[in-house]
Structures are given as structure tokens and as C-alpha cells.
Amino acid sequence: MEKISVKYFFILSLFFILSYNANADCGINELIISNVECQENTNYSFSLNFAISNPQPDSFEILVNGSLYGIFSIDELPITVVQSSFSGNETDHIIVRDRNNYDCYQEAEVLNPCDCSLFNLQYTKFNCNNDSFYIKLDFDHSKTGESFCSWNDRYIFRLL
Secondary structure, eight states: OHHHHHHHHHHHHHHHHHHHHHHOOOOEEEEEEEEEOSSSEEEEEEEEEEEEOOOSSEEEEEETTEEEEEEEEGGGGSSEEESSOOSSSSSSEEEEESOTTTTEEEEEEEEOOOOEEEEOOOOEEEOOOSSSSSEEEEEEESOOOEEEEOTTTSSEEOHH
16 A cells, blocks of 8 residues: 555655646746826726746737737837727736746736726705606716716716
8 A cells, every 4th residue: 555655645746846847937927017097088008017037938928808919029028008999897807928838927907097987976856746856966086077968868967
């Protein structure tokens, strides 16, 4: 029984050594996202850079929300990413991956600087009768204009 235990221990140890070495071969480290700026209502840009270690990747690719943004060489760092097809959500998922070793990658979430938000929403209902009622809305907002439309687009309201 001792020989079998030693054999399994050896195989298990070899597995951990191979796993450790696969991760050690990654030359993409410390992904840095900076200068995130809103360009238009839904388009924004950011700078992307990372630390390089040995083995140095020949080229890398950038994926935005799972779609290929582009393929670049190390000499092109830092990269300015300007995208017109971000998700429109609060965050976008960025992956930088070595083209020769897909197990070597770094990922980050980028907060959408163009995302509008409404908060501290309060309302007061008054003058209710059988046919109509009135509502006073009070809320704070960021990254929005000074007017909004109702659901049926019949009325345009001005924020006070």
C-alpha cells in the first residue's frame, strides 16, 4: 500500500508544480486603467497599460465585454481605447491577453463615466379626483441634462 500512496503523492505534486509553472510564465502583470473620460452620451475612452515581465509577450489582445477590440504589440503601450460600442451598463469588462498564451491574461472592470443616474427619488401626490391626479417629483441626478420626457413623450418637464 505504501507504493500506491507514494505514486499518488508524486502525481499530485507534479500537477501542482505544472500549475504553478504555467502561471509563472505570464508576462502581463498589474493592469492599469486610467484617464477614463466620457466623449459623448454613450462613448468613452480610457488609457490601458500593464507591467511587463519575462517571458515578454510578442503581442497581446484587448477584449471589451468578450469582443475583440484589437491586437497590439508591446511597443504600442500605453493604449488609448476609444469605443463606440460599450455596453451602456454601469461597468464594462476588459481583458488583456497574451496572443501566444491564452492562460496569461489580466482583467478589469471599467466604470462607465457616461452613465446617468437618478437618486434620492421622492414624490408627493396631491389633487386626486376621479379623472386625474398630480405628482410632484423630487430627485437628484448626475450626468443628465436639465429636462426629461414622460413615458408617453407627450410632455417635456423642466427641472427646477
